[in-house]
Amino acid sequence: xxxxxxxxxxxxxxxxxxxxxxxxxxxxxxxxxxxxxxxxxxxxxxxxxxxxxxxxxxxxxxxxxxxxxxxxxxxxxxxxxxxxxxxxxxxxxxxxxxxxxxxxxxxxxxxxxxxxxxxxxxxxxxxxxxxxxxxxxxxxxxxxxxxxxxxxxxxxxxxxxxxxxxxxxxxxxxxxxxxxxxxxxxxxxxxxxxxxxxxxxxxxxxxxxxxxxxxxxxxxxxxxxxxxxxxxxxxxxxxxxxxxxxxxxxxxxxxxxxxxxxxxxxxxxxxxxxxxxxxxxxxxxxxxxxxxxxxxxxxxxxxxxxxxxxxxxxxxxxxxxxxxxxxxxxxxxxxxxxxxxxxxxxxxxxxxxxxxxxxxxxxxxxxxxxxxxxxxxxxxxxxxxxxxxxxxxxxxxxxxxxxxxxxxxxxxxxxxxxxxxxxxxxxxxxxxxxxxxxxxxxxxxxxxxxxxxxxxxxxxxxxxxxxxxxxxxxxxxxxxxxxxxxxxxxxxxxxxxxxxxxxxxxxxxxxxxxxxxxxxxxxxxxxxxxxxxxxxxxxxxxxxxxxxxxxxxxxxxxxxxxxxxxxxxxxxxxxxxxxxxxxxxxxxxxxxxxxxxxxxxxxxx
Numbered sequence: 001x002x003x004x005x006x007x008x009x010x011x012x013x014x015x016x017x018x019x020x021x022x023x024x025x026x027x028x029x030x031x032x033x034x035x036x037x038x039x040x041x042x043x044x045x046x047x048x049x050x051x052x053x054x055x056x057x058x059x060x061x062x063x064x065x066x067x068x069x070x071x072x073x074x075x076x077x078x079x080x081x082x083x084x085x086x087x088x089x090x091x092x093x094x095x096x097x098x099x100x101x102x103x104x105x106x107x108x109x110x111x112x113x114x115x116x117x118x119x120x121x122x123x124x125x126x127x128x129x130x131x132x133x134x135x136x137x138x139x140x141x142x143x144x145x146x147x148x149x150x151x152x153x154x155x156x157x158x159x160x161x162x163x164x165x166x167x168x169x170x171x172x173x174x175x176x177x178x179x180x181x182x183x184x185x186x187x188x189x190x191x192x193x194x195x196x197x198x199x200x201x202x203x204x205x206x207x208x209x210x211x212x213x214x215x216x217x218x219x220x221x222x223x224x225x226x227x228x229x230x231x232x233x234x235x236x237x238x239x240x241x242x243x244x245x246x247x248x249x250x251x252x253x254x255x256x257x258x259x260x261x262x263x264x265x266x267x268x269x270x271x272x273x274x275x276x277x278x279x280x281x282x283x284x285x286x287x288x289x290x291x292x293x294x295x296x297x298x299x300x301x302x303x304x305x306x307x308x309x310x311x312x313x314x315x316x317x318x319x320x321x322x323x324x325x326x327x328x329x330x331x332x333x334x335x336x337x338x339x340x341x342x343x344x345x346x347x348x349x350x351x352x353x354x355x356x357x358x359x360x361x362x363x364x365x366x367x368x369x370x371x372x373x374x375x376x377x378x379x380x381x382x383x384x385x386x387x388x389x390x391x392x393x394x395x396x397x398x399x400x401x402x403x404x405x406x407x408x409x410x411x412x413x414x415x416x417x418x419x420x421x422x423x424x425x426x427x428x429x430x431x432x433x434x435x436x437x438x439x440x441x442x443x444x445x446x447x448x449x450x451x452x453x454x455x456x457x458x459x460x461x462x463x464x465x466x467x468x469x470x471x472x473x474x475x476x477x478x479x480x481x482x483x484x485x486x487x488x489x490x491x492x493x494x495x496x497x498x499x500x501x502x503x504x505x506x507x508x509x510x511x512x513x514x515x516x517x518x519x520x521x522x523x524x525x526x527x528x529x530x531x532x533x534x535x536x537x538x539x540x541x542x543x544x545x546x547x548x549x550x551x552x553x554x555x556x557x558x559x560x561x562x563x564x565x566x567x568x569x570x571x572x573x574x575x576x577x578x579x580x581x582x583x584x585x586x587x588x589x590x591x592x593x594x595x596x597x598x599x600x601x602x603x604x605x
Contacts, residue, residue, distance in 0.1 A: 114190030125196030130331030194224030247388030364431030371430030471544025
């Protein structure tokens with residue numbers, strides 16, 4: 001597999017590559033590998049217009065530009081071949097069951113060259129420096145080592161993934177780790193090492209001019225562009241289009257990130273001011289970060305969904321893919337995070353630690369998903385419009401950002417005032433608002449089940465634990481009303497019990513357990529159904545909403561801060577979560593109960 005090359009023009013669906021001879025007329029792509037002279041530029045035909053490299057062989061300092069007798073145009077030829085290498089190894093990974101040393105050999109021959117070898121050879125980027133500094137978890141089964149940084153992060157990860165693949169038990173996960181690392185991490189870091197070097201004015205590689213760029217700026221910029229564009233599929237642009245389709249961030253037939261990357265690459269060719277070239281570099285980098293932020297968010301959602309379904313496991317394909325794609329920009333997340341506790345890195349390391357099955361983020365169903373969005377927006381300066389919304393989350397009705405919701409009621413609308421850009425969304429209460437919005441649907445679902453149930457009452461207990469208990473007994477915050485409830489002596493509903501009324505630290509769990517036990521016998525089933533329905537509907541919403549409304553007005557812990565102009569982010573978030581629990585869908589909610597009683601008691605307005 002090492003060193004495999006060939007003319008791949010016919011099967012390049014997105015970005016067609018042509019080497020243009022110095023004379024008029026187009027000739028084959030990868031010309032140098034098919035015997036055509038080096039004296040040529042290369043045209044990339046993308047879905048966002050063409051990108052044409054300069055003729056690197058004509059540069060005065062082309063010869064030995066990269067040391068070790070390596071000319072600039074020869075390095076460009078290798079960049080042209082990388083997409084083919086990636087497509088080839090991805091196909092082999094699909095069928096491989098043995099001879100995993102071949103993958104290691106391929107990495108050493110075709111991929112390490114663009115990252116660790118390139119950096120050792122003098123190429124530089126902030127992104128590579130950050131990646132070496134971020135603590136990352138091991139991928140080796142059975143190890144308990146803490147996250148740690150590495151001077152050779154990609155080599156270490158490939159070595160670990162190959163070791164995992166060799167055993168067979170977690171081979172599918174290892175294949176995902178390898179493919180996404182060789183494809184995404186190599187291109188991302190390799191391209192930025194070249195683009196970063198192209199705009200480096202501290203070492204006089206980039207020199208301000210009114211007429212031309214230096215040879216090293218020209219060569220490094222075009223080689224970086226070649227790595228990013230590739231064949232348009234097995235490249236960053238290919239990944240951009242996949243994510244754009246999934247997140248609704250397409251611009252016509254191409255992802256917005258794809259379109260902007262190509263645009264900025266072309267502008268960079270013309271920019272002769274180093275400060276301005278640096279700004280263009282930052283814009284390209286931001287668009288690539290959008291692509292890999294979307295990747296992180298996608299797999300956070302998938303893992304949250306698996307956790308909720310009880311199917312999450314160590315070394316799942318989704319966890320492995322998420323880990324590999326997170327590691328592409330893990331250094332950026334860690335290095336740019338102003339939070340001294342580095343909560344984002346800690347969360348992502350834990351969520352994507354393939355050695356153990358992921359668990360819920362603070363008990364909220366889509367906690368990782370919502371926290372991921374908030375973390376990445378805060379740290380990388382991204383917006384909701386740039387990230388879009390993952391289509392599976394849209395289909396599931398998951399809403400992380402309160403400001404995107406309008407609650408319609410028969411007395412007017414309630415508009416949440418908190419936004420996911422504010423504090424609290426990436427911490428304890430990430431996903432809480434989304435779960436609050438979903439409560440009416442949960443209540444409607446369990447009411448329908450109760451009406452027809454005759455057996456399997458343990459399902460009620462499971463539903464309570466998964467969707468209701470988080471608002472009451474497992475809530476991280478409590479109100480005076482909840483404190484009073486746990487101190488109140490209440491009678492048992494067990495038909496065989498003669499115990500006196502007693503207080504309970506878990507009053508709802510105690511009541512539901514006895515009601516479920518009563519429902520299991522037909523003699524008491526109808527009464528038990530009423531107990532269960534009213535407890536899950538009314539008791540949960542009453543105490544859950546008051547827990548959050550109480551937090552909103554808590555000034556003893558500086559949640560609520562008196563001001564003449566604004567409320568704290570924590571107050572706004574807590575108030576909106578409490579309001580969402582009260583309002584719900586207007587029927588399976590406290591408002592729905594209010595209308596029932598109002599009609600019966602003559603207290604309608």
